[in-house]
Amino acid sequence: MSTKPRVILIVNPNTNTSTTAMMRDLATLELRGSGLEVVGITALHGPKMLIDPENLEASVVHVQDVVRSYLAGPDGSNVSAIIVAAIGDPGRQELSEEVSVPVVGIGEAAILAASQDGRSFGMATSTPLLAPSLEKLVQVHDRAAHFCGVKLTASGPLALAANPQEQFLELRNAVVESVATGAQAVIIAGGPLSETARRLSAENVAVIIEPIPSACRLALKRLGTDLLATR
Structure with a gap:
């Protein structure tokens, strides 16, 4: 053994x-x-x-x-x-x-956590080309009725990966936009965005759903x- x-x-x-x-x-x-x-x-x-x-x-x-x-x-x-x-x-x-x-x-887990008890939720991400895939994943887990959509950063993922502070600021803006559309919780949608997700969670700008945890x-x-x- x-x-x-x-x-x-x-x-x-x-x-x-x-x-x-x-x-x-x-x-x-x-x-x-x-x-x-x-x-x-x-x-x-x-x-x-x-x-x-x-x-x-x-x-x-x-x-x-x-x-x-x-x-x-x-x-x-x-x-x-x-x-x-x-x-x-x-x-x-x-x-x-x-x-x-x-x-x-991590997508599955984040969606289930964000939508628990019927809570409305959105996503904030830096990857615009993956937005349809994220929307499909929400549908796969039967949470479309609670979903407020995907909000995007102004800059692309590669540029933001090279600039963590700008990534933080732009994702923060996307979170604020998501809350403005009715999201009670916001998923920071991306494994490589995990450190920024933790920073945003500590700021209390919104209920942040961190995919890894x-x-x-x-x-x-x-x-x-x-x-x-x-x-």
């Missing part, structure tokens, strides 16, 4: 290892006291940032490949749950049909595990 800790595997469909490390660290913070270790893995092929539907769809197989490789390795048997850490949830459904552990998408909580729920009261 293995004495290694149980693992939540967080898979980054982007090929940017810095983004993987950032999301792993946020998940580790969220899961502190749970007895679970977070391991981050990165897709081996594809772009460093998913910014259009074509790359989002192409990343499905890359997510499957890197997860299969990890599960087949020496630590694969310790995996208790898998988090797909791109807001469009590429490969979540496919993986859930081939593995025996819970598979959670939301996915951690949903994974624990599906595992039947509660966080210890360490906060």
